Each structure stands twice: as C-alpha cells, then as structure tokens.
Amino acid sequence: MDMMEPAPAKVNLHLHVTGRRSDGYHELDSLAVFAGASDQLLYRPAAELILEIQGPEAAALFTERDNLVLRAGRLLADAAGVPGRGALVLKKALPVASGIGGGSADAAAALRLLDRAWGLGWMASAEGRARMMALAARLGADVPVCLAGRPALMQGIGETLLPAPDLPPGGMVLANPRQPLATPAVFRAREPGFSAPAELPTGWHDMPSMAATLATLHNDLEPAAVALCPAVANVLVALRALPGCLLARMSGSGATCFALFADGQEAARAALQLPAAWWRWGGGFTAGGGSHYSPLASRAGA
C-alpha cells in the first residue's frame, strides 16, 4: 500500500521586496496561503531512492537533472544517517516555474512523507521540526512555508514564518498562460527600490474586507514579470473581468495570477470561463495538506 502526501500550490497574496542581502537574495514580506490545486507524492519501499514523474504537467520535468524531490530525499537521509531508500511517484499537476512554488511544495512533501516512511518521527517533536525547517531552508526560499503547509507571513528570504491573520472562508481562481518564468530572471529585472512591510490586521471576517486590505498592497515582482512575459497582463485583465472577482494579482515571480472570490463554488465556475489553452484552477482555500504543523513564531502586536 502506497503512502501519499499532497503538495499544494502556494499563493503569495502580497509580495513586498523589503531589502537585499549581500549575497544577492532579497528580503521579502509576503502573506502566503495554499490553494486546493496540488501535486501528489507517493512512496513504496524499494532497494534504492528512485523517482517516477507522472501527470498532466510531468513532461516539463523529464529533462530535469536534479529534481527537488530527490534532493530533499538525499538531504534528509544524510542528515538522519539512514540509507534513504524508496520508490517515489510524483503526480505533477501544477505548472513548472510558475510562481506557485510547485517544486518547493514537492520538496516539502518529500520531507514530510519520508519522515513517516523512514520512521524518523522528526515532525512529531519541536526539536525535530526545527531540524526539518533548517533542511527545508537549504532546499529553497519557498520550501519552509511549504513544509509548514498552512497560511503564514513570510519574512527574511522566506525562512522566517509568522502567523497569518485569521483568514475568511472564500474562493480562489488560479490562471497561468503556459509560459514558464524563471525566478532569478524576474528578481534581476525588478526596478530598484524597496517597499515597507505590510501592516495587516489580526484577521478578516469576510473576503471583501480581506480584498480591500490587499488592494492597498502589491506584488513588487509583477511589473518585471509583465515586462518579461506580457501574457501576464492579459491574464490579469481576464481575471478582473470574471463575475464576482474581488481582487486579482500575480503570485510569487509569476506567471500564475490569482483572483479572490466570496466562495469556492463561485470560483470553480469562474475558472471555466477562462481560455482553455491556459492552465486554470478554481476552488477554496485550504489549510495546507497532510501532516502540517505550526512552527510559527509570534508576530509583533498579533
């Protein structure tokens, strides 16, 4: 019997670039949430660590020499001092290089799944979770939030996770014009200058009030992404024209954009009105997936 772990898409509701470190990485302030759109990772025992990739978005990874799932598995095996064996199947449903952290979600799912499969039990103790978080940060800036697997305010370069405001129920549409965008290129194309961190309330009771707050914020990578991939602007226009759309914005480094709706069923219906040539998804928020936990520090004033 296979073991399974979901790898849900991460969506940046706002993304302010607040500074730049001497090593070139950018400091961020970003409210990250998770959509129901998800990859899946399966495990069964095997003599060595191998990965098979299936699913509608698998082809983009067939030439990938160093899949993040295998990197995560090797890193965990080394850190835990175990042989690190298993046959993994990645069912890839999220578009690759699209600003919704698909690779990061897969790496985080691999850490959670192999922790269970290899009987390590790291995720069951605070000390083990801290060690796992450190491994996640070595795999990529988005991997810690994906390991946490629940809404969080990301700061630092992504390794500092603070509690998210209480989120209202609601719906989301995701749309991608099927053009990959490389994260480093988008950061490089950014106009110079920095934004202040967002000032967020402790929560929102309904989606219109959350959208009203978010409308005062922005994604600092959006202009650079539009310059590199003009189709992003078309996606934003199409999302804003959907009935019931409360706010539309790009996620992460793009090109995927999201739109917020009052409820999940309305979002699911709206997604079907977008061009079928795009990757599109509509539904509700999720608290994450699988064995998520909350390694979140406390937010000043929260």
Ligand SMILES: C[C@](O)(CO)[C@H](O)COP(=O)(O)OP(=O)(O)OC[C@H]1O[C@@H](n2ccc(N)nc2=O)[C@H](O)[C@@H]1O
């Ligand atoms: C833009 C976001 O998606 C927002 O959630 C993430 O910050 C990107 O996270 P990621 O794809 O996991 O990023 P990584 O794989 O760690 O880094 C890819 C490249 O993006 C740039 N990068 C990434 C994260 C960050 N805070 N500052 C950066 O400047 C760097 O050029 C880095 O070499």
Ligand SMILES: Nc1ncnc2c1ncn2[C@@H]1O[C@H](COP(=O)(O)OP(=O)(O)OP(=O)(O)O)[C@@H](O)[C@H]1O
């Ligand atoms: N399992 C994986 N899924 C997706 N990409 C992977 C995977 N393993 C390695 N990669 C590499 O990582 C790159 C970034 O992929 P990913 O889909 O995570 O980008 P992204 O959605 O823009 O991420 P982010 O929102 O974190 O910036 C890909 O171009 C690919 O070369």
